[in-house]
Amino acid sequence: MNADPEGRPGPGAPDRWDEAVLDAVFTQSDIGLHVLDTDLRVVRVNPVAVGVRGLPAERIVGLPAAEAYAPLGVDVDEEMLREVLATGRPALDHLVRGHPFTDPRSEYVFSVSAHRLQDDAGRVLGVVLTSTDVTERERAQARLRLLHDAHERIGSSLDVERTARELVDVTVPRFADTVVVALTDAVLRGREPGLRSHDPAPLLRCTATGGADAGPRIPTAGALLLPGVFGKVLPTEPRVLPPEQDDGTGGTRIVAPLLVRGQVFGAVVFQRAEGAEPYGEDDLELADGLATRTATCLENALRFTREHIVMTALQSWPLRQEEATQKAVDVARRNQPDGSGVGSWYDVVPLSGARVALVVGRVDRAGLSAVATMSRLRTAVYSLTTLDLDPHELLARLHATTLRLAGEQETGPGGDGTTASCTVAVHDPVGGRLDIARAGTSLFAVVRPDGSVDTRPVDDGPLLGAEGPPFACASLTLPEGSTLCMAPGEGGPRTEDLVNALAHPGRPPEAMADDVARLLAPDRVLLVVRTRHLSPHELAEWSIPFDFSAVGVARRHVEEQLRRWDHPADPFTAALVVSELVTNAVRYGAAPITLRLITDATTLICEIADAGRAAPHLRHAKAVDEGGRGLLICATLADNWGMRYSAEGKTVWAEIGTEGAEERGG
Known part of the structure; x- marks a missing residue:
């Protein structure tokens, strides 16, 4: 017997089993099947096979495979198929791209494997192709590759305009036909970006653009873009917008804000031309990732710019x-x-x-x-x-x-x-x-x-x-x-x-x-x-006897030297300062004593050097005190005064300007 009581084929009916399995594979499997003869003509296809979606099978059966699938944009690799026929080695996971008639605006990707067909006698009958729709897998991998490239290429410099340019270079044409990046005036000027909560429609200026001439229109650099391609109000997250009313190219666009912690750095619009595949939810996620990466790089660039300004200011201080x-x-x-x-x-x-x-x-x-x-x-x-x-x-x-x-x-x-x-x-x-x-x-x-x-x-x-x-x-x-x-x-x-x-x-x-x-x-x-060394016209020096009587000698030296130099400093002030410094050196210092005058057009420097090591101390004498006013007089009359030590002792100096002399002369 070749069948059970219910009519199911038994072990003795292999042909009927083969026919049943083959029929199930061709009618119920979700894997596309294409059977080609040895001349690579289409013999049979199942309903889910690429190129048959929306087309009757009889439209392609009997045609050479290259001719049958050409209208769908599929490039048949005849060399690979003939190698399978000749060697019997299968070709596995060969990616084929095309645009099925059921969705002509979208590109689909199929994984195709080819196996040789032969009968029981070993005669080659043709080749069978299996195709699996891997479009979503490939799109996901393409999105990951694009995000990886964005992380590698965006932010290579610490310049806001170059960062915007890098976003355009990464995404055209892989993600959009045209891309427009606009930044706020504050960011372009290196200032702190404003918060979105304070201004939902900030002033945006076109910074970087890219795309084909035949695609959606591209604004000119520096143009104000809000309202405009970004809509009337900047969205808080990536959003698909309809084509602009005045844009005759049609197509869809994604507008994504460039935000970091609520701060608005700018916005980017990704546009696809009319007839291209419209943006979907997965594209919104990708746009969000691209915008986030760019905004972070813009923040780093802006921080660098501001820190560089601070660094430059600090490096150049003082004047x-x-x-x-x-x-x-x-x-x-x-x-x-x-x-x-x-x-x-x-x-x-x-x-x-x-x-x-x-x-x-x-x-x-x-x-x-x-x-x-x-x-x-x-x-x-x-x-x-x-x-x-x-x-x-x-x-x-x-x-x-x-x-x-x-x-x-x-x-x-x-x-x-x-x-x-x-x-x-x-x-x-x-x-x-x-x-x-x-x-x-x-x-x-x-x-x-x-x-x-x-x-x-x-x-x-x-x-x-x-x-x-x-x-x-x-x-x-x-x-x-x-x-x-x-x-x-x-x-x-x-x-x-x-x-x-x-x-x-x-x-x-x-x-x-x-x-x-x-x-x-x-x-x-x-x-x-x-x-340089000081010349005789800038320097005068005398040895002063270690005696209080030398105070008058020092005063005369100063007055005569000022007349010789024709210096504008007040002679009385200079002589009084020198006499007090010489008196202090004789009283508290040690021999020898040297008087030195150094001059330029506006200042007279008086120096008294002695061999003593005791530091002079500025006192505020009481009304009944007979002394202790010398350094106070010097500090009052001079613009500046001080003391320095050397191996030979100390030097007390005072600087006298000409402004006071002019006032007294007036």
Whole structure:
């Protein structure tokens, strides 16, 4: 018997089993089947096969496969099929793309596998193709690839306009036919973005666009776009909008705001041309991911821009003081502390007695914290220079400040201490003495007028905030016209190249600075300084007897010298200040006593040096006291006064301006 009582085929009816299975596969399977003969003509297809959706099977049966599927945009790989026929090796998971008649605007992707057909005798009958719709899988992978590319390519720079341009480059044409990115005026100006809750329709200006000429219209750069392509009110999340009423190209568009924590950076519109596949829910999720990534990069770029403004302001503080230092030095500066040079600085600080302090330094940290630390160290340097300390003593005090700053940073998040390198050189135009002290490593070279170059006038010292004092120091006496070259940080040019750049001392400092700057990294700061000595028209000096009778002699010296210089300072004021300083030196100091006058067009500096070590103390004498008013008189009449120590003793000085003399003369 070949059938059971219910009529089901039994083991003896294999042909009927084969027919039943084949019929089930062709009529009930959700896998597309295409049967081709050895000439690659279509023999049979099932209803779900690609190319048959919406078409009767008889429209393609009997046609060559390439001809049958060409109207659907399917490219048949005949070479692959013939190889399957010839070798019998199946071809698996071959991706085929096409536009079925049932949904011509959408591109579908099918995974096609080809297997050879042969009868029981081994004769080749043709090839059978199985096709599975993997459109959603491929679209999901394409979205993931696009998001991955967005994370790789968007935000490569810290510039808001370039970030907007990168969003356009990533998404055209993979996600949209045209893309328009607009940013708020505040963001474009580097200011803090506004909150959306304060303005649901912010002013947006076209920043970056891209797309085909035949696609939806593209606004011009700089055009105002709200209301416009973004709608009347900026949405709070990506939204599909209908085509614009005045846009004859049709198509759909997604508008996505560029928001970070409620702050509006701008918006982006993705547009597809008429006839293209409309945007769906999955596209909204992708647009949201792209907008979020772009907004985050815009926030980083804006933060960098604002921090860079702060850094530049701090790096350039204080203003140049050429007038206050030009008696002692001529200075050429180079300052572009970007990138790894953030936290580097230089200073040219005027000191008493026409001296000048030259400082270069670098904080060994990164980012805005380096600039903040640098600013605090520079402030400390300015404060310490008012004490007229020797350079190595100044570095010792600065080391204590660095340790304190490091302790403050270690108590905060991510604190890991602070170290810094710093070189201080004090030049005295009276005699050309140069005192140097160095913490850490830096470029320091001395070029004398004869062309000789000394690239190591002082050894490297320990870093500020690290090992601490004592710091390396040296003292030199330089002829007038010597040149100093100073730059902070490690890794300078080769000694031979540096010597060649500096070995022509007759050139001006600016030209020498250009030559040295070309040898340094672009983020290094640089000082090139030409030293000067005071001339007889700027300096007068006398030895004063150690006796109270010398006070009158000192007064006459001052009055005669002011007449000889034709100086506008009031002679009576200058003589009174000098007489009080000489009296104080005789009473509390030690021999010898030296009187020195230093002048320029607006200021007269009076200095009294003696061998005593006792510091003068400003007192406020009572009405009945017979003395104790000398320094008070000096402090009242002079614009500024102070004291500094040296190996030979101390010097008390006072600066007298000409403004008071003009007022008294009037």
